[in-house]
Amino acid sequence: MPEHSHEFGKYGARGVKGSEAVSRVLDSLAGGIATPVTVRRGLMARLHYLTRTPHAWAAAREAGLTVTDRTVRAWLAGTRNPTAANLERIDRAYWTVRRHNVARHLLRRLNSAGGTRVELHPLNQSQVPRPRQRVVEYRALNVRRWDRIVEAWAAADAEALDGAWTDVIEDLGSQWGQYEYVTNVGFAA
Template sequence: MPERNIEFGKFGARGIKGYEAVARQLDVLAGYITTPVTARRGLLARLHYLTRTDHARAAAREAGLTVTDRTVNAWLQGKRIPSKKNLHLIETAYRAVRRHNVARYLLGRLNAEGRGTRVEIHPLNQSQVPRPRQRVVGYRSLNVRQWDRVVEAWANDDAQALDDAWVEKIVDLGSQWGQYEYVTNVGFAA
């Protein structure tokens, strides 16, 4: 695609890919459990979430948590403690299941019956770039009406699809859309 940055940061610019900022904001809207999985309370909350229904158990298995029900019950009762590898699997499975569970709800909020959601794009940080190499990049906003591909890619944790879907949205900024491939923040509230 035109205007894709090949050597981002070569002269000191700082920022993250726009789709990563979008994923962060969607994660905030998803409302994950804030207590860490390493704390007993956080572990129990995640295990209850993953074992509440047969559908949640199946989704947890698909996400990589393949321990037996007996092991999960021992964890819930405090008879055993999960290994670091299993704690990571529990966290990964919890996030995957949570994303799928809230995706439809977020899609409805973001699409807002066709009105869409206003997105604020904060440009990359050029404070470390030498003065002659700095370019004029200002704060921009746009209204995104169709979030289907973005939310689907986020729910599936597919970075490439999310990047493609996000670039499809920022092309609406006009001929300078490539300047917003890297940003400091993308903000929206639904």
């Protein structure tokens, strides 16, 4: 059984952790506000999303948006503008609440019909000297249980997501270590 890569990229290989690639795909499946928070339209959309229900507002506070209701009303009215630090907090709170809100729906879609087929695109070895290159090929597997992966993604827990993803790719057999880092992971729900 191979172990985790401790010195990834030492000989010039390029790629990202498979769990990071999975997180990016889940983010794109979750959708959300595309306009940046630094633009007035993006800021207003995020604030309306975070303040539309008491549950969303409580989740925003839990995610680190600790301003008074009066300040939020002033932002919404346009009489005051948030600082750069508060813009970052608003954006972080928005994505935290968004992930939490769509996690159950995404989980149902990914687990339906016996799971979801995932394509693993191997790491880029074009900069690795020829004698050190591995024979790594495109692989696909069917992930039947997404519970731990989606739960870790919704909580923004990178370590738990990496552990859950490693458990999934171990189904590739003795070659799973070659897919710890990839150029891309593709799936749809």
